[in-house]
Amino acid sequence: MNNGAQRHRPLLPLMAIAAMLAGADLARAQTAQTTDGPDLSIELVDPKVLRICADPRNLPFSNDKGEGFENKLGELFAEKLQKKLDYVYFPQATGFVRMTLGAHRCDVIMGFPQGDDLVQGTNPYYRSAYALVTRQGSGLDDVATLGDARLRGKHIGIVAGTPPATNMAVNGLMADARSYRLMIDTRLDSSAATMIDDLTAGKIDAAILWGPIAGFYAGRTSPPLHVTPLVKETTGPRLVYRIGMGVRSADQNWKRLLNRLIQENQPAINRILLDFGVPLLDENDRPIGAETATKSP
Structure with a gap:
């Protein structure tokens, strides 16, 4: 995935938490640092702290008030690990990885696209797609691909340099x-929020955004906007991506511990994501809803 996908997450809600790990499992999580291979103190900034690299103003992912779904995932993982939770905030733009994870100021980026070699990725914990966002009753509600003739001549919002721009072209x-x-500097501006404002005002006919962003903003308008994940594209790149967490390439034990936490807590993770409007997809591009929230990406 290119850098544009990572920044828009890819450019990527603590309403219910799964039952606490059984005593033996929790004990293993707590003692993994000292008994299962090398001491994690070699890998982590502070073994007693879950120190997360995050953007201070990038909802729905994270902000410095702890309101994003990555903040909520951090709370869940800190509870499971019985660690203090702390953040190193830096705008998610050029230099984000170098100035945070790469500088050993924090130990994990909570959302990172699978296949991006800037970091070592954990197993993915969700799968989503870029989505077409339209106004209800616009006549575009059931458009499922960018090849649909009804989009010809329409003013469609697109973030420059993101993968769907190729499909549009x-x-x-x-x-x-x-x-x-x-x-952009996310502390000062939001292309997604501006695009959604333009859509609700009728300045554009539709918008294309990374699924988690589309679902979050669409649910905050009145009436809600219609979100269609673009999973049926046959021209241009595939617009579906798996998202995991990012750690340093040398941090093998830390990665294994995070992988185990993802596997053991997938239902709780899914419920957090669904509460934020993230369009979750299974491996067959079918939506994962509340009734199927135990599924893995």
Whole structure:
């Protein structure tokens, strides 16, 4: 995935938490640092602290008030590990990995696209897709692909440099598109929020955003906007991505511990994500809802 996908998460709600690990499992999690291979103190900034690298103003992912779903996942993991939770905040733009994880100021990035070699990825804990966002009753509610003739001549918002821009170009939709900036300081601006404001105001006919962002903002408008994950694209790149966590390449024991926590807490993770409106997909591109929240990506 390119850097644009990572920043828009890829450019990626603590309403219910799974039952606490059984005594033996919890004991293993607590003692993994000292009994299962090398001491994690070699890998972590502080073995007693779950120190997360995060953006201070990038909802729905994270903010410095602890309101994002990655904040909630951090709370869940800190509870399971019985560690204090702390953050190192830095805008998720150029230099984010180098200035946080790479500088050994923190130990995990809570959302990172699988396959990006800037970090070592854990197993994925969710799978989502870029999505088409439309107004209810616009006549575009059931559009499922960018090749649909009903999109011709429409003003569609797109974040410049993200993967769907290629699909739009292939389908002849760029001439009437409205482009929004990719490189921004999230502390001062939000391309996604601006795009959604333009959509609700009728300045554009549709918007294309990374699924977690689309679902979050669509649910905050009145009436809610319609979100269609773009899983049926046959031209241009696939727009579905797996998201895991990012650690340093040398931190093998830490990665294994996080993988175990993901596996053991997948239902709770799914419920957090669903509460934030994240369009979760299984491996067959079918939506994961509350009734199937135990599934893994």
